[in-house]
Amino acid sequence: MPQVPTTVTPCVKVEELRVIEISFYDHEYYAGRQLIATITHDDDLTQPWVVMVNDKEVHCAATLMLCHRYICLQYKRGTLPVQEETPVATTGNEVMCEIAAQCEQFGFELLDDGIYKDEQKLGSIGCTDGCWWVIRATSVHQQKVPCDSALDAVWVLSMVELTQPSREELLNKPFDELTPQEWERLREYQPVVERELVAA
Numbered sequence: 633m634p635q636v637p638t639t640v641t642p643c644v645k646v647e648e649l650r651v652i653e654i655s656f657y658d659h660e661y662y663a664g665r666q667l668i669a670t671i672t673h674d675d676d677l678t679q680p681w682v683v684m685v686n687d688k689e690v691h692c693a694a695t696l697m698l699c700h701r702y703i704c705l706q707y708k709r710g711t712l713p714v715q716e717e718t719p720v721a722t723t724g725n726e727v728m729c730e731i732a733a734q735c736e737q738f739g740f741e742l743l744d745d746g747i748y749k750d751e752q753k754l755g756s757i758g759c760t761d762g763c764w765w766v767i768r769a770t771s772v773h774q775q776k777v778p779c780d781s782a783l784d785a786v787w788v789l790s791m792v793e794l795t796q797p798s799r800e801e802l803l804n805k806p807f808d809e810l811t812p813q814e815w816e817r818l819r820e821y822q823p824v825v826e827r828e829l830v831a832a
Contacts, residue, residue: 669685671683677692690713733782751811
């Protein structure tokens with residue numbers, strides 16, 4: 633059998649994909665800094681794991697790993713639909729990273745239900761359609777106040793005046809619910825000494 637000369641084309645180097653797990657059911661896939669696809673989960677489907685590009689379903693499978701393999705293979709082949717550019721800080725993960733970075737600069741603690749300082753809630757921050765907002769915990773109507781950036785929103789929360797509980801409130805609070813700061817405040821209080829009445 634005669635040998636037929638063949639030409640070998642070198643493999644195109646594909647940059648490594650980076651996966652960010654937002655939750656057990658939500659994952660984002662990045663090539664460099666560009667979002668290329670997401671994986672979500674839908675219990676109503678026979679194959680509940682879904683690959684999304686540009687908010688459209690492009691593939692579904694029975695397991696997360698099969699969706700992962702699909703994204704990697706299609707990206708390497710160049711057949712994965714192209715993700716449209718999204719404005720900076722629009723994915724939930726990027727927004728949370730920006731808020732966390734700003735909270736760290738101010739010494740605030742970011743928890744699931746808001747932003748805290750010394751275990752007292754200051755409020756919440758978010759970004760909707762590229763517009764930043766803040767809600768102060770002390771706000772009666774809990775309305776969103778527009779801000780220019782995450783830094784601006786955290787700065788607004790830094791202006792919230794923290795109220796300190798009175799000595800009576802601290803003494804009436806169960807001891808296992810006292811914060812370290814409240815214990816320290818209790819230690820600073822001096823007991824009231826009743827004056828003895830000296831009979832003349």
